[in-house]
Amino acid sequence: MTKNVFIAITGRPNAGKSSLTNLLVGEKISIVSEKPQTTRNRINGVLTKDDTQFVFIDTPGFLKPRTKLAEHMVKAVRTSVDDVDVAILMADATKKLSAIEQELARSFASHNTKVILLLNKIDLVKSKEELLPLLDEYSKLYNFEDIIPISVKKRINTELIMPLLEKYAVEGEHFFPDDIATDRTERFLCSELIREKLLWTMQQEIPHGTAVEIESFSSRTNKNNAEVIDVGAVIICEKQSHKGMIIGKGGERLKQIGSLARKDIEEMLDAKVNLQIFVKVKENWRDNERFITDNKIADD
Ligand SMILES: Nc1nc2c(ncn2[C@@H]2O[C@H](COP(=O)(O)OP(=O)(O)OP(=O)(O)O)[C@@H](O)[C@H]2O)c(=O)[nH]1
Ligand SMILES: [Mg+2]
Structure with missing residues (x-):
């Protein structure tokens, strides 16, 4: 029997969501830049491994809508967390917990979403001790399934992610052809x-x-x-x-x-x-x- 797992990748602008999507899919399907609000659309990345199809939904960095474009971006995030098997909250280890993460946590709570917290960019943090207060704050924010400090850039702990996600797979026909990396044209x-x-x-x-x-x-x-x-x-x-x-x-x-x-x-x-x-x-x-x-x- 084949299996699927839908994974929403959410978090503040510039946290590294698209970098993670590309790493997990194994191909560049989502653009990356040092400027916040790079991603504007929801982008599906697809990886089929053995019987399991992983569908990664890369979302625009969450922000307050000031223009019609921004409204569309926020809507894209909301509809993405609605109906997934598991969500990733991508946090930035160099930034304080902000209103963006609080707003996302509220959205997760209202959907009872299972969420894995990835604390990214730990390559920029000098010592583990420095992370402890932030980890503590995050663990009070939401009942996360797992909390993993990672670095997408330096590939620290990134090998732990796929085995975790696999646990949320549900039986069913694959939604996409097994050989594609994205449904975007x-x-x-x-x-x-x-x-x-x-x-x-x-x-x-x-x-x-x-x-x-x-x-x-x-x-x-x-x-x-x-x-x-x-x-x-x-x-x-x-x-x-x-x-x-x-x-x-x-x-x-x-x-x-x-x-x-x-x-x-x-x-x-x-x-x-x-x-x-x-x-x-x-x-x-x-x-x-x-x-x-x-x-x-x-x-x-
Ligand atoms: N130092 C460091 N930089 C990283 C890491 N992961 C991503 N970056 C950098 O962070 C910047 C933002 O990465 P993106 O993947 O575009 O971030 P995003 O969350 O998709 O951003 P938006 O689409 O704007 O919401 C880029 O310059 C990346 O190279 C990391 O682990 N360490
Ligand atoms: Mg992005």
């Missing part, structure tokens, strides 16, 4: 890989005001009989001045974003990629409900 992953490079290369506020749309995506064979995928993308930003900064002097910045993104997209698609990126201004798109849903920017 290649087009979506392309747009995310481009957005990730914006986050890497631009100042704080600009990438948060951008969205990336894939306008064309087609495959052809070149004269050497190799597959080439033509990808046409548009970066949408909020101001004319931002457009100038994204393009950069002599187009340098956009070239850099394009070449970093192309490398990752080629790796993902295992083919040569010809990537064209344009930049467009659309004021206040983050507050435009129709734009967000029509373009599936925050939708799942």
